[in-house]
Amino acid sequence: MENVIAIDGPAASGKSTIANKVSELLKIPYISTGNMYRTVTYFILSKNIVVKSLTNEIVAPILKEIDLKYKENEDGVFDIFLNNLPVGNVIRTPEVANAVSIVAMLPAVRHWLVEKQRALTEYGLILMEGRDIGTEVFPKAKYKFYLTASPEVRAKRRLGQDGETIDGATVESVAKEIKERDERDMTRPISPLKQADDAILVDSSNMTIEEVLEFIISRVNK
């Protein structure tokens, strides 16, 4: 068994909010793998490369320029560093959000990041959140959850999140974007987003954060 709590699910399903709180309560590191894909995407965009033109051959030497590390801060939170600088909020712009699922389709990028993700078990029990943690990165994870909610509920949550949406966005327009991103994430040939057979499904459409939290913690404490 791998010493991991895996939380997978589509965009804006509440994964990061829940993962943050679960890691706080259990006092274990929380790793957002979406932030790793976003950081790579941010780096590529900062070089003015058109992501649609990327291939494995083009991206391979770019990855060699990236040093991606996690450092534990004084609050016990694991912050992501790109070439020794904390990335902060630059990975949460609409530009990065739109480009990231294209970058995440490249096998070269996925192999590179999955290797880094697997190495993080050196910290003991960790909570890792993403799209393929229970299926691909840690297929033998001790605990697996698949968190989802309806596109409309997720759109409302995303509108409440900082920096992710463009001005004038509506629930309808954001729900449409979310559906498109789900479609790309679920149909890509490599590590598509899907619920692992042995993952516990949590549909949070009609649940409060506290209810989801209680549900997950009670399963882990069993």
Ligand code: DC
């Ligand atoms: O969780 P997020 O919205 O920050 O993730 C951003 C993108 O990264 C998402 O559209 C798909 C990709 N991703 C992935 O392909 N595999 C993961 N394990 C995590 C994220």
